[in-house]
Amino acid sequence: MKIKTIVILLFLFAIHVSYGQQKKDTLITNSINRFEKRIKNLEIRDNDEIKNSIENVNNRISSQQAFNEQILNGISLQLESASYNLTIFGLLFAIAAIGFGAYVTYVERKVVKIGDEAKILLSKNQKIKEDVEEINRLIQSDIYNLYLKIKREETGHIIERLINIPKDVLNVGDSLLARELQEEDFPKLKRAYMKLARQDNVDDDYKDYYKVIFFQHFLNLTLKDEILRKEMLGFIPRGIEAAFENDMIKSTQDFTATLVNYGLAGYTNEINQFFNGLSRSEYKNFEEVYKVLFESLKSKKNRFDLWDIISASPGNGIANINYGILLKEKYQHETLTESESLSLQELERIIVLEQQGKLPKQQMQEAQKKQE
Numbered sequence: 001m002k003i004k005t006i007v008i009l010l011f012l013f014a015i016h017v018s019y020g021q022q023k024k025d026t027l028i029t030n031s032i033n034r035f036e037k038r039i040k041n042l043e044i045r046d047n048d049e050i051k052n053s054i055e056n057v058n059n060r061i062s063s064q065q066a067f068n069e070q071i072l073n074g075i076s077l078q079l080e081s082a083s084y085n086l087t088i089f090g091l092l093f094a095i096a097a098i099g100f101g102a103y104v105t106y107v108e109r110k111v112v113k114i115g116d117e118a119k120i121l122l123s124k125n126q127k128i129k130e131d132v133e134e135i136n137r138l139i140q141s142d143i144y145n146l147y148l149k150i151k152r153e154e155t156g157h158i159i160e161r162l163i164n165i166p167k168d169v170l171n172v173g174d175s176l177l178a179r180e181l182q183e184e185d186f187p188k189l190k191r192a193y194m195k196l197a198r199q200d201n202v203d204d205d206y207k208d209y210y211k212v213i214f215f216q217h218f219l220n221l222t223l224k225d226e227i228l229r230k231e232m233l234g235f236i237p238r239g240i241e242a243a244f245e246n247d248m249i250k251s252t253q254d255f256t257a258t259l260v261n262y263g264l265a266g267y268t269n270e271i272n273q274f275f276n277g278l279s280r281s282e283y284k285n286f287e288e289v290y291k292v293l294f295e296s297l298k299s300k301k302n303r304f305d306l307w308d309i310i311s312a313s314p315g316n317g318i319a320n321i322n323y324g325i326l327l328k329e330k331y332q333h334e335t336l337t338e339s340e341s342l343s344l345q346e347l348e349r350i351i352v353l354e355q356q357g358k359l360p361k362q363q364m365q366e367a368q369k370k371q372e
Contacts, residue, residue, distance in 0.1 A: 155179050159188045166196035166206070173209040181217045189213060190228060197231075207231070208238070215239030216247040220254035223270060224262070236270060237277025245286065252289050256296035264305050271306065272313045279317035287322075294326045303327055307343050311350065321347075321354055 139146055158172050169192070193210040196202055211232060214222040216239070222228045232239075243251060255274060259267055283289055297303045307327055310320045324347040332344065 151179070155181065155185070159185055159192070162192040163188060163195070166192045166199075167202075169196075169206060169209045169213075173213065176213055177216060181213075183218075183221070186218045186221045189218075190225070193231075194227070208235070211235045212239060212242050215251055216243055217250075218254070219251045220258045223255070223258045223267065229270075233269065234273065236273040237280060240274070240277035240281045240283065243283075245283070245288075248283050248286065248289050249292055252292045253296060256293055259306070260296065260298060260302060264302065264309060268309055271309050272316060275310045275316035275319040275323070276313070279319040284318045285322065290322050290326055293323065294330075300331065303330070304340050304343055307347070311343070311346050318354070321351055324350070 135146065135149075155176070158175060162169055162172065189210065193207070193214075196206055196210070214228060214232065215236070219239075222232050239251070240248065255270075259271070264271065278284055278289065294303065297306060304327070307324060310316050310323065313320075328344055328347055331340070336344070
């Protein structure tokens with residue numbers, strides 16, 4: 001009974017619920033329909049607004065794009081202009097850099113040159129300072145050496161003048177003959193003489209003055225010089241005539257030194273001229289000259305070779321005999337070779353003939369003519 005009652009109640013409840021549910025569904029359906037209508041109305045309205053908005057946006061985008069293109073074109077033009085300007089600037093900068101580099105190099109060289117010149121100037125100033133101190137010392141303690149120094153400077157100026165005016169030797173030649181000349185003066189005097197020799201119609205007096213200077217101061221250098229040796233050939237006797245005693249001693253030393261260094265055989269003409277001029281001069285019996293000549297030859301062979309040369313020219317006269325006497329005194333008690341003994345025998349014969357005044361005049365004249 002109870003179960004039936006419960007079943008009936010449950011059935012009724014289910015019917016009630018089913019009816020209530022149907023009612024709710026109907027309400028929901030109606031609500032949904034209303035919403036759909038609203039949504040459709042809204043969609044229609046919103047679509048129009050959206051279209052308008054999209055068109056506006058598209059227009060704005062187009063405008064913005066056009067504006068952006070203009071900006072980009074402007075920027076591109078600016079970049080091209082900037083690039084061109086940079087290229088020009090780079091080129092100008094490169095040129096400027098090259099020019100600046102060249103200028104820096106030029107300045108550097110000038111600075112280096114100035115530095116070198118400054119060193120040279122400093123050296124010259126130091127030398128001047130030393131010279132001034134030396135001169136001051138000489139003034140205070142040694143006036144004679146100061147005088148010699150000044151005289152040497154004057155000699156240099158005289159020789160330089162002769163290079164420019166060779167004929168001025170007639171005015172300054174005596175001054176040079178009285179001075180002590182140095183080996184460094186020889187090339188300058190030769191230069192002046194050669195300049196004079198190249199001139200046309202030059203009086204021999206000018207040349208002879210130079211030759212006297214060469215004979216008294218530089219006979220050894222003159223005989224070694226091929227050009228001046230030819231110029232001096234034949235002048236040696238005149239050089240002896242113009243010499244003083246001290247000049248004869250120095251010239252004899254120079255002459256003998258040349259013979260020893262270069263061989264007597266190559267100077268046969270000069271030897272005979274020297275003895276010929278000595279025989280005809282006031283120094284024919286000047287013992288110092290013969291002693292210097294004899295001692296300067298140094299070796300026995302040279303001394304006999306010299307005698308053989310001069311004895312073959314009788315025209316050399318008394319000078320031959322004076323030299324031969326020294327040779328005899330030195331070696332007559334020594335062991336001699338056959339040729340040396342014959343040389344002394346020839347000396348004895350010549351001495352006897354000279355004492356008797358019987359030297360063949362014709363032979364003497366021929367020998368003298370040959371020398372001239």
